[in-house]
Amino acid sequence: MKTEVDFAKAGGLVPAIAQDFQSGQVLMLAWMNEEAFQETLRTRRAVYFSRSRNKLWRKGEESGNVQQVRDILIDCDADTILLKVEQIGGAACHEGYASCFFRQLNHDGHVHATLGERLFDPKQVYHK
């Protein structure tokens, strides 16, 4: 099934931003290939493509913190996806924070603050 997203232009992978559908907080950025996008459309749960593991990444399959997709938008170039999601468990980040963007940079480009609090302990969730 052909969709509107231009996977060819970007070499098969496009960035996908997940944003909390209620608060507007940007939760994370990951990547999708066409298969991940199709499964996301079909299941209404966010499925990404893991570049490090080189396979589909069904977000939350390990932690239980799935993302229920409320809305899907694409940008003017059709090569970036924006998902409005309900983040089950409240934390999108594998570090336990609501958002992966929990580190604020100072004017020199170094971390000077951590925003938000850990909602879970990664060691407890991932059994590493």
Next chain:
Amino acid sequence: MKTEVDFAKAGGLVPAIAQDFQSGQVLMLAWMNEEAFQETLRTRRAVYFSRSRNKLWRKGEESGNVQQVRDILIDCDADTILLKVEQIGGAACHEGYASCFFRQLNHDGHVHATLGERLFDPKQVYHK
């Protein structure tokens, strides 16, 4: 000047999300190389790297719609940047919309709605 962002891992370019610092609306996604990021830090205006033109893209240099950077965050992997910006002129998108993400997809992955209104006519701004 070395910063916290891991440009090496991603082949020199990392995605940068621009989000309205007040409303939380996601405005666009573009790319930064280290030079673009350094200039963004220094000038507090968003500077991207245009993959199509293969050079720095000082956002707004043509349209006047610069992005004043209020806050800079990085994600847990240090390979994605989130800019909280004040979008001068109100429209981030070259199509005249506040956000580049003005197209909403239906369950089949096709556009079924346009969100928001054109704030400017691209033909008037870019003299194409």
